Amino acid sequence: MSQPEGKVSGALEVKFVPDEAVLSHIADDAGIKVRKDKAQLAVSVKRFAKKLENISDDEAQEILAEENYVAALGTCAQDPVGNGSGVSGGEVYSFQTPKCSSKMAELASELAQTPGQSVAADHFKCPEKTAKTPQSSKRSGSNKVQQRSKKKEFLSTTPYRLRKRLAAPDSCLESESEYSASCSEEDDEEDQKEVSTVLSGQKTPAKATAAATSPPRNALAKKIKEEKMSSLVEEYFEAHSSSKVLTSNRTLQKLQTRRLNQKTLHDLLKKAPLAYAAEMKKLSQQHESLFSKWMLQLHLGFNIILYGLGSKRDLLEKFRTSVLQDSAHLVVNGYFPSITVRSILNSITEEVLDHIGSFRSPLGQLEFIHKRFKEDASLELYVLIHNLDSQMLRGERSQQILAQLSSLPGVYLIASIDHINAPLMWDQAKLRLYNWLWYETTTFNPYVEETSYENSLLGQQSGSLALSSLTHVLRSLTLNARGIFRLLARYQLENKDNTSYPGLSFQDFYQQCREAFLVNSDLTLRAQLTEFRDHKLIRTKRGADGVEYLFIPVDDSTLTDFLEKEDEDV
Amino acid sequence: MSTHSISKGCFVFKPPSKKRRVRQETASNSTERKNDSEDTELRFASCQSLWAQIKLETEKIQENLNKQLLDNLVSFLRRSHSEFQEKTTEWSCQMKSREIPTAALVLGVNVTDHDMTFKSLSEVLQDDITPYVALLEAKDCPGIKNLMQKLMGQLMNCCIDIDEDSFEDDSHVQVSQNKIRCSMTSLINWYKSVMKKTDSETTRKKRNSSSRHWQSPPVVVIFKDMESFTTKVLQDFIVISSHHIHELPLALIFGIATSPMIIHSLLPHSVSSLLCIELFQSLSCKEHLSTIIDKLLLTAWCPFKLGEKVLKVLINIFLYHDFSVQNFIKGFQLCIVEHFYSQPLSVLCCELVDAKKRVNTLSHNQCENIRRLPSFRRYVESQVSENQIALLTSDSFLKEVTQKLLEDLQLYHENYVSVLRCLHVFTSSLPKYPLGKQIRELHCACLENQVWETEEYESSLQLARMLNKSDLVTMLQQCVEIFVSSSGKEFDKTVEKLKEFLTQFQELEAEAFEEDVSVSSEKELQKKTDLYHLQKTLLELKESRRSKKLTKFEMLRFEVVDYIDSLVRNYLVPADHKTLYEVVYFNTASVLRGHLNAAPRTALHTALNNPYCYLKNQALKSDGGSISNKAPDICIAYKLHLECGRLINLVDWLEVSSSLASRKLTTWQG
Helix, strand or coil, X not given: CCHHHHHHHCCCCCCCCCHHHHHHHHHHHHHHHCCHHHHHHHCCHHHHHHHHHHHHHHHHHHHHHHHHHHHHHCHHHCCCCCCCCCCCHXXXXXXXXXXXXXXXXXXXXXXXXXXXXXXXXHCCCCCHHHHHHHHHHHHHHHHHHHHHHHHHHHHCCCCCCHHHCCCCCCHHHHHHHHHHHHHHHHHHHHHCHHHHXXXXXXXXXXXXXXXXXXXXXXXXXXXXXXXXXXXXXXHHHHHHHCCCCCCCCCCHHHCCCCCECHHHHHHHHHHCCCCCHHHHHHHHHHHHCCHHHHHHHHHCCCEEEEECXXXXXXXXXXXXXXXXXXXXXXXXXXXXXXXCHHHHHHHHHHHHCCCCCCCCCHHHHHHHHHHHHHHCCCCCEEEEEECCCCCCCCCHHHHHHHHHHHCCCCEEEEEECCCCCHHHHCCHHHHHHHCEEEEECCCCCCCCCCCCCCCCCCECCCHHHHHHHHHHHHHCCCHHHHHHHHHHHHHHHXXXXXXXXXXXXXXXXXXXHHHCCCCCCHHHHHXXXXXXXXXXXCEEEECCCCCEEEECCCCHHHHHHHHHHHHHHC | CCCCCXXXXXXXXXXXXXXXXXXXXXXXXXXXXXXXXXXXXXXXXHHHHHHHHHHHHHHHHHHHHHHHHHHHHXXXXXXXXXXXXXXXXXXXXXXXXXXXXXXXXXXXXXXXXXXXXXXXXXXXXXXXXXXXXXXXXXXXXXXXXXXXXXXXXXXXHHHXXXXXXXXXXXXXXXXXXXCCCCCHHHHHHHHHHHHHHHHHHHHHCCCCCCCCCCCCCCEEEEECCHHHCCHHHHHHHHHHHHHCCXXXXXXXXXXXXXXXXXXXXHCCHHHHCCEEEEEEECCCHHHHHHHHHHHHHCCCCCCCEECHHHHHHHHHHHHHHHCCHHHHHHHHHHHHHHHHHHCHHHHHCCCHHHHHHHHHCCCHHHHHHHHHCHHHHHHHHCCCHHHHHHHHHCHHHHHXXXXXXHHHHHHHHXXXXXXXXXXXXXXXXXXXXCCCXXXXXXXXXXXXXXXXXXXXXXXXXXXXXXXXXXXXXXXXXXXXXXXXXXXXXXXXXXXXXXXXHHHHHHHHHHHHHXXXXXXXXHHHHCCCCXXXXXXXXXXXXXXXXXXXXXXXXXXXXXXXXXXXXXXXHHHCCCHHXXXXXXXXXXXXXHHHHHHHCCCHHHHHHHHHHCHHHCCCCHHHCCCCCCCCCCCCHHHHHHHHHHHCCCCCCHHHHHHHHHHHHHHHHHHHHC
């Protein structure tokens, strides 16, 4: 590849560029913007290698330009600290380079294809082996194949799966490899239950879909081969006009095994050993040695902000318990789902300043705090905010108020951010108020506490909670009311395969209830429904024709469980 | 006392005992607790005092820079409503035009610095012109109603503040603003009542506090950030107030960050014609910075110095990021703090007199610290052997030497500044500015390495040798002034020498006449020639010029340039060649950069792509690009995430992860 060449030439390079190269270049450019795979489709197989060359050349140039810019910014004035700040901007901001993606696919497929024996044989002591193979030897040979198979996948409806990307054109060979892959998985499963219990149910459907779709795909491929010769332009537009989603249609819902409930998942995760615990401990010790410096700088009017990968909660907690014990301080969990600036200000005025009474606006409240701090020079307050960039606090107004709060002379703010674009929250004026000193505190700690308010996708989604609340509410209702609800639930379950099911219309519902001797008039039904609605058990919406439709906003599995339980009770 | 709860996001902790300590004390304690090395308290104190001194100085500089602007504004405001004072007839006809006197204040893009300017502006106005000043910001005024509310709130509050101390019985002015309907009429009523009161007040007793104010002082409304106001609000406000201008002497001040054209693009002609605009330009932020650098860094009084890299980082942040002088000063403060925190010997970084005293009280540990300094080691090696032993063994001898060295350092700084300025006089007028236009660039170049070895210096000397006489003479005169005003004592001889050059140039002037005549006569001879002869004479001329011996002027010019060169070589030695420079120079630029100009994105990227940077485990060492099986789970997940496009199928994704993870597990076991 011509990468070194591009780097050496540095300034300007004039060379002959054939039309195809230009075309492929254009196609590639657009592809990066939209979706790489599409662009790759548009380019014919023959020119693939050429394109690769082109790209790497461009990249070299780009990185060079980037370096110049960075140098102008004064990176050159950096000491070799080795905390990775020397990474050039090009590396950080380019997300998907073609090189990287194909390598990934190959790695994944290789992992999937190498059966369990090989794992047992050499234990893969050298990770370099996997890294090395795709880059050099395989590339030129396998590119064509890879390209073709990708095309097939795009046009057919087969699931888009990473490990199949490298699939050989021969379908029988493919299914073989597929089979061995799942074999290896089964082998592994016995070794370690923890990881695979979650995923064990997946293989059967996976195999089934693969088997079902492979023959038509092969036929299609032949057809495509003929069409491939048609003009490039057509293909280009075809690729770009199609809005088909390239992911597979398999979902977690379709898995046969039940998903774990929250608690078991939690327990399993807890049992999993934390990798690199020693190194992480060393990292946090490094950060802890800065505590006294932070105190000094806070007192000199700076505020401190922590960034970097990993949860910084433990670090701040340690700071709090070790240094702040003797002084008034306020801890704010920014990740708390219903935190507001008002609640922060309230806790300052009510609990720190012992003020009773409410304020009309946060600004007035801020003014009051300002006045109190000005009056009493000995008053001081440390404010620790975990996740200053959380959903609830990232708004412009809340940031403004927090910035003003932090600029008060007696208030010392120390906060952490995690979002990659968090610094965009602040304009120059706010930055001035905050007066940040940035500290990089990469900890690699898992975000356990911060994500505890979210539902895990792996666990059952709040199903148990909804079920218990359902039964709880219904138990307090009359027998008739329960019957009404059951009726609606049954009806909804009967229609669960109908995707365009709008809900049960009120008139039909009334009719059915009447027939079941549950209500005797329109009004009694409405009264019951109001009760349900107040407990958020049902929801209504108006259809296009103005008819009121009723439905239960609970997922089907929960509803089934509920009915089963009810039947037992009755 | 846990801070985890599912019902609450804020947790307040108060110290169990109610004893309150003074802030300073805790601060110094916190430094003391950790830092086991010497003299922390003293260092903290000298850091504080130095910073206080610098802060005072910068504020003074700022004040001086703004003085001109503020004076102009004040005189404008005085003029604007002078008609209002000289009752009735003249101004009534004037006011028919209904123009509101308006000052457009162009402040530049460094928005963060504006606050300071506005603060001093409103202070000056309240002192000299009127107690009624309102500062409005766009974010407080989304609609005309909010604007009026804010305006009246500020005006009436200030009025109440003033009234409170003078008399109590009058209550009808002190009605809270919430009860008044916020309209122009109520504002006018308020103004009239206030005026009446002050009238009666002044007749009853002399008030000395507001005697500087006029009989009916104007109401000044300042729009801090005019660009961010919505057009509608501004238009409405201007139209409404122009209707009432004959009852309420209003004056507006627009703070503008971009260019004065913005007024016309924001306001249609019908509205802008209601304003009588006068333009005021504040000093550009770059000039502001040069003044700060000039007064703060290139002086001998400030014992603390910035190293070359640090200065470059600060200047780059200024030029490429915010143009904010305030941020520059903040960076400077951080440098001071870092220096005093991290360098135990910074205790000697103070006035020379104090430093000498402190040297005497240094502990043994500190002496060892001195011996460990690289610059001091170099110094020791250059000494004769018995001196070396004495320096390394005897503390008292070391202290003596240290005192002398500190003195040298101080002297070096004094001389350095003068010579630097002198060199800058020469280089700043050369074409293409090989050594930079600003003195800060020259300063950086001199700090970086021996400036006379650089190419740029060479070329600027070449250019200097081609200067014409008048330029040269003026430059020499400037240099003489610099040396005369400098505090260095060594420069008497230099001044003499330079003066000598000047007189020589004057002598030359007389001789020059004669030469001119001879040259012209020579030219006349050549007048009539054919092509061949012309060529020949030209060749001859060229020959002669090559071998021609230099004129007296040229000789003298060479002499001058050589003299300047010798000065540079003598005095502009880079600081890190000086012994004990570590005591006063702060040069860890990476720390500064990390704290002020951090790159969270890079940190995340590195942590995810190359965890070895943080977790120093050999297993993680990889050549980059590929996914190592042994990387922490989050890194693997991130890479797989990159692999998928915008939409991720969790099932597929998890399957790949599990195949990677299972591989990982076997490797762990194996």
